[in-house]
Structures are given as C-alpha cells and as structure tokens.
Amino acid sequence: MHTTIMPALSSSSSSSSSSSSSSSSSICIFLLVFLLVVRASHCAAKATSSTRPPRQLSVDYYARKCPQLEQLVGSVTSQQFREAPVSGPATIRLFFHDCFVEGCDASILISTNPGSKELAEKDAEDNKDLRVEGFQTISKAKDLVERKCPGIVSCADILAIAARDYVHLAGGPYYQVKKGRWDGKISMASRVPYNIPRANFTIDQLLKLFNSKGLTLEDLVVLSGAHTFGFAHCKQFVSRLYNYRGTKQPDPGMDPRLQKALTMSCPQFGGNSDIIAPFDVTTPFLFDHAYYGNLEAKLGLLASDQALFSDPRTKPLVLQLGQDKKRFFQAFSIAMEKMGSIGVKRGRRHGETRRVCSMHT
Template sequence: MGNHRMALIVLTLALCQFPQPGDAQLQQNYYANTCPNVENIVREVVTKKFKQTFVTVPAVLRLFFHDCFVNGCDASVIVASTADNTAEKDHPDNLSLAGDGFDTVIKAKAAVDAVSQCRNKVSCADILAIATRDVVALSGGPSYEVELGRLDGLSSTAASVTGNLPQPEFNLDQLTAMFGKNGLSQEDMIALSAAHTLGFSHCGKFAKRIYSFSQQSSVDPTLNQSYVVQLQSMCPKVVDSRIAIDMDPITPRTFDNQYYKNLQHGMGLFTSDQVLFTDPRSKPAVNFWAASPSAFQRAFVSAITKLGRVGVKTGSDGNIRQDCAIFN
C-alpha cells in the first residue's frame, strides 16, 4: 500500500511540473541522442556574434519574446514574406526587431546543420531558445538549462501579430492580461520586463511622455526631471526616426537588476515600465528585486522558462525547417 501511495505522489508531482498543455514533450537534453553537441555549437556561434556586436544580446532576447507571444515559440517570426504572404516580421510591431537577432539564429542553424549527424534534426525554434539563454549569460545574467523539443510553425502572417504584443503605453491591467493570455503570471511579467535593462528604443516610442503628455502637463509627471532633460537632449522634437537610445541609461550592456532601481528613481523609459513602480500592486516586486539580484535572477529564469513553453508545436502541427526563413 505504501509503495502504491508513493507512486501516486510521484505521478502527481510529475504532472504538476507540466501545467500547460503541450509542455510535456519539452525536456532538457532533448537532443542527447540525435545531436548531442547542439548547445555547444549554438553557443560558439552566439559568442562569435556577440564579440562582433553587442546588439546581438537585446536582438535575440527580443526576437524570442516576439516569437513566443504570437502563435507560440515556433520561429514563425523568422519567416520571410513572399509575394503572396506578408509574414509576422513585416508587421509594424516587428519592424524594429534588429537584424542581428535573425542573423544569429540563421548562422547557428547553418553551423548545426553542418554536422552530418545533426542535419535537419534541430528546429529553428529550439536554436532561438538556446541562443536566448546564451545572450543572457554572455551579458552578465544567469545561465540556465533550456527545455527543448519544439517544432517550427507552419504559418506566419502579419495579421496574427495585431493585438498580441504589449505596447509601450500599456497600464498594469493591460500588461497582466496580455501575459496571462500566454499562461504567464503578473510576477512573470514583471520579471520579464527587466529585459529592458538591455537594448534601445527609437525616440518615437516615448516622445509623447517628454513633449505632449497631457493637457495639464507636457511631461509625464512620473518621470524623473533630470532624466527628462537627458531624454530631450538625445531626442529633440524634430528627430531623425533612426535615432535610438539605451533603455537603461546606467548599465546598458549588463543584464542585471538595474532596471528596477531605475524605476524607483522615475527612470522607466516607457509608460509600461514606470507603471510597475507607480502601481501599488506591482511596486513590492520592483522593490524586492531592486534589493536582491539573486531573487531577481531566480524569478527571471522561472519566467523565461515558462515563456519558452508557450504554444509549442508538436506532431503534425510543425516540422523542422531546413531554412529558418522559408517554409519547407
């Protein structure tokens, strides 16, 4: 009887680890038999690319996020448009995705497929997930075990992007709802928002906050005044649309918890950043992670692992693309 009860407990615990449908086939070391060296091959390519340009880091991280939030983590964001199909990457919300992210995945896929044992065995979606872990670690963030076993999606349309990515002006309820739709909690959302400790934004994405916020105030009152002056000098009213500035003005090249400290000082670049501190429901998490880098890192690893489980394709729902940018 004791053994039977223990077996039931073990089974229950095993089921609890996979709360979302489609998770169960994801596992660490998924390619142990088919392409055992895949993670080293990808890491080598990512490291080389990182040494060429730091943009690789925020570019890959953002690509993973934009991929998973639209039709799940299936590399559909990498597919190129054709004469008869406008793909995800050409939706207005994705036009600012840096080319270095796409380039990293495509180069890593080529390196993996150059090994005869691995050719056409590893999905673009999994390569993007591995590369994401690697750029976080290369920029000073935590390294973590990546769950693998995704297939690449069979469709990519610009229309599917509309309404599925968080916007810079979102409030807490809008952010929580959008992440919730993907099985992510409010805490996961606040942890993943710290990806804004890296990368840059074009001036147009926040110009309203520093020039024409409301009838009562031209500047968003939640912004730090000296930060406003800094932003206005870098982003004058009439600005070249190609100009972009660091999202974290303090440690823009380090994956750290500085993002939360910036929010405490009114230096969140987007409304959707600063609201995490001004809304009393999310403020405690911001304060906690600003004070504890290790707690933040644990929360981030948990959240990005959950993000990697969103809408995973298996069986006949996907395949392994030979070219990440073109359907087989």
C-alpha cells in the first residue's frame, strides 16, 4: 500500500454547534485532516436480510474442542495491528458487511468461482472498497486455527473474534464474543444492494434497513460509532463539498474548515480515486467516542454520519454518547453482540465449516 499522510488543516477558532464538551467554542480544535493515498483494495463482500431469531450462540462453544481459539486469533490480530493498523477498521467493516448480507456467516469471504455466472458477495459494487487487510487477517487466523484445531472452527466465528480484538487493540472496549456460527453456503453479489447502507442514506432509510435486521434506532447510532476510526474515499462525500443535494453549494452541515481542507485533495471532478480521508479528524487511529463530539462540531465525514446529529430522533443519543465514553463502550459491546447474531446459521442444511474461508468445502 502506498500511503501519503499530510496534515491538511489546523484551526483554533471555534466551530458552530451547540453546547457540549469536545466541540467548538474556546477549545482549540485540532483539526487534523490526514489525506492518504492508497491503492484501492479490490476486495469485496455480500448480500441478504434476516429477521429470524438468532440461533443459540455461547461464549464457551469451543471450550472442549479448541480451548486456545481466542489466543490463536489474538496472536494474529495483535501482529497484524502492529504491522498494518488499518487492519482494525478494515476487519470491523468486513464483519458489518458480512452480517448485513445473508447473516454473520462469512459469506463475504467466498471468492467468485471462475466458472460461475454469478459473482460472489465480495465482488459486488458495494464491497469493492473493503480493504484487503481485513480478508488477510481472517485468512491468516484461519490457517493458524486449522493447524491446531482442524475442521472445528468456522470462519464466521473467527471474523467475529478478530473484529472484537481490533476494537480493543485500538483502544475500545473488550467484550466476550459468543460463538457457534456456521459458515454459509450462499454468497451472491446480487444480494448485496439494498442490504448495505449508502453514505447518502437518510435516517429513515438507515432505520428501515437496520430495523429489517432486528436492530433499533439506538443500535444505529451506537454502531455508527465504529466510524470513530478508519477512512473513506472522496467519492463517498465529494457531493457534500461542492453540490449538496443539487444546491451547487457545500453542505451547510459541514464545518467550512473541514470542507476547505477536504476540497484540497478531493476535487469535484477527475480526482485521484485512491485518496481517502479519516472519519475522525481528531483521533483517526483511536477507537474512542470522539466521533460523536465531531458530529456536534459539524465534523462528520459522510452525510449519513452528520444526519445522526441533525435528526431530532437520533441527536439526543449523539449528545449523550459524546459526553460519556463509558456508556458508548458498554452500548457498543452490546450492539456488536446483537449485530453478530444476525441470521446465524447452524447445521449442515444451511451451513458448513470451511477449511479455507474463501472456498466452500
């Protein structure tokens, strides 16, 4: 990965916004916009919705057959995190895209069969920007687990454990991961659209989608907190910079200093499609609650992020979480468990335990 980091803007003036803590007023906002040029990873993911009640998962599912599972996965995630910290956000997003399409069954990891007419989930347009580091993490962890506990542990459970590990490694909460997911047998690109939210979704659209997965308004606000780290490509927010909703003006919901900084690297037309900007301009590599303070200060990157602050249904929770890191961490742990239970499969009819995560057994 070719990476160029440049601080693009800093400011000490106050930002417009309401009352609370981290935002604006007297405090000097360290508006650090890193702009990175990366090679876009050509990886991708999957499709479906499921509102069926989750099958029974348990923390000690592998206690007898692979008691050292979490240490094995942990040895891979900690090394990956040291060598390539982007593996953290990459894997958490991978888990999210897995769970929202066909349920949490590692169907996102399947490669398109060369002879097949139907593309696999990972090759769907909405999954094109999933970073390779997430896939690499799971593949390495699976190799190690297969050497110690052959044929026992599903790729879906390894993905859930790795996502938790990275949340924690980046400074976020540690929570127990319930296990017992089987790997899915279906991975179809055609099931991805309408199951993965887009950056320009309204709160109504986001709620509809999250509700269809059994997730609530609170889950939406809390899980969006994962955008406290990681990056997005210019195309995901460029319309906010130049032509917000056809007005030919920037989005008034974005701090003008952030808007200016982003325009320097994201031109309206013909820019480098590999350029990315951090979600969290204050602490881009930390899993903390700064995301919510940023929304209050109009520093949200995507329209869907900033919408959480402008909508009266979600704003109160944004304000609360921005002031209470402990509450965010607790809520995030619970919401990840909930998300990790979407459409879980059990049994040979619907599931398998893959030896190699990218290929059906």
